[in-house]
Amino acid sequence: MSIESNIKKIKDEIASICNDCGRNPEDVNLMAVTKTVDVDAVLEAIEAGITDVGENKPQELARKYEVIGDKVNWHLIGTLQTNKVKYIIDKVTMIHSLDREALCEEIQKRAEKIDRVIDCLVQVNISKEETKHGLYKDDVVEFIKMVSEKYKNIRIRGLMTMAPFVDDEEVIESVFKGLKDLSLEVESLGLENVYMNTLSMGMSHDYHIAIKNGATIVRVGTAIFGPRNYNN
Numbered sequence: 001m002s003i004e005s006n007i008k009k010i011k012d013e014i015a016s017i018c019n020d021c022g023r024n025p026e027d028v029n030l031m032a033v034t035k036t037v038d039v040d041a042v043l044e045a046i047e048a049g050i051t052d053v054g055e056n057k058p059q060e061l062a063r064k065y066e067v068i069g070d071k072v073n074w075h076l077i078g079t080l081q082t083n084k085v086k087y088i089i090d091k092v093t094m095i096h097s098l099d100r101e102a103l104c105e106e107i108q109k110r111a112e113k114i115d116r117v118i119d120c121l122v123q124v125n126i127s128k129e130e131t132k133h134g135l136y137k138d139d140v141v142e143f144i145k146m147v148s149e150k151y152k153n154i155r156i157r158g159l160m161t162m163a164p165f166v167d168d169e170e171v172i173e174s175v176f177k178g179l180k181d182l183s184l185e186v187e188s189l190g191l192e193n194v195y196m197n198t199l200s201m202g203m204s205h206d207y208h209i210a211i212k213n214g215a216t217i218v219r220v221g222t223a224i225f226g227p228r229n230y231n232n
C-alpha cells in the first residue's frame with residue numbers, strides 16, 4: 001500500500017465514522033505522525049493532502065522543518081524537556097504536551113522574545129498509568145487556571161491524551177470520554193485566553209473510538225507510513 005492510498009483509506013473511514021455518529025468529517029483533522037519517517041515520505045503525505053504533521057522529538061522536528069518549512073503545520077506531540085523548547089518555539093503550530101509549570105515558564109520566556117502566542121494542549125493521563133506522561137485529571141483545572149492567569153503567551157486550546165494499549169474497547173472508550181468531559185468542565189469556567197475547542201486523541205489502532213467520543217485531531221503514524229524502524 002502506498003502512503004497516498006493509506007491516507008485516502010483513513011480519510012474515507014473517518015468520513016464513515018463521522019456519518020455514523022452524526023459529526024461533520026471536517027471537524028476531525030487527520031494528523032500524520034512522522035517520527036522516524038524520512039523527509040521524502042513526509043512530502044508524499046503532504047502531496048496526498050495532509051496539512052498537519054506531528055513529531056515527538058524537538059530536534060527531529062527542527063531538522064525536517066529546515067527542509068519542508070511551512071508547507072505543513074508542525075505539532076510537537078511528545079514529552080518536551082525545557083532545554084529543547086528553543087528548537088521548536090518558532091516552528092510549531094501547536095504543542096500537545098503541556099504538563100508542568102516549568103515548561104510553561106520556558107515557553108513563556110521564549111515566546112515573548114519572538115512576540116508569539118503559542119497554542120498548547122494540556123496532556124492528561126486519564127488512565128493514571130505510571131508509564132504515561134501528563135497531569136492527572138484532578139489537577140487539570142487548577143493547572144489551566146494558573147496558565148490563564150500567569151502565562152500570557154500561552155493559549156490553551158484543549159486537551160490531549162493517550163489511551164492505554166489494551167484490546168478492551170470499553171477501557172479505551174472510558175479514557176476518551178473522560179477527556180471530553182474534562183474539556184467541557186474547563187470550558188464552562190470561561191477562563192481568559194482558554195479556548196477548549198481541540199481534543200487530540202486517537203492513534204492508528206483506536207482513532208475510530210476517539211472520533212466517536214469527540215476527537216478533533218487524530219494522531220496517526222503506523223496506519224499511514226507502516227511500522228516504524230527505530231534503527232534509522
Ligand SMILES: *Cc1c(COP(=O)(O)O)cnc(C)c1O
Pocket residue numbers: 033035056077078162203204205219220221222223
Ligand atoms: C507515535 C505516536 C502516535 C502515533 O502512533 P501510531 O500507533 O503509529 O499511529 C500518536 N501520538 C503520540 C503521542 C505518539 O508518540
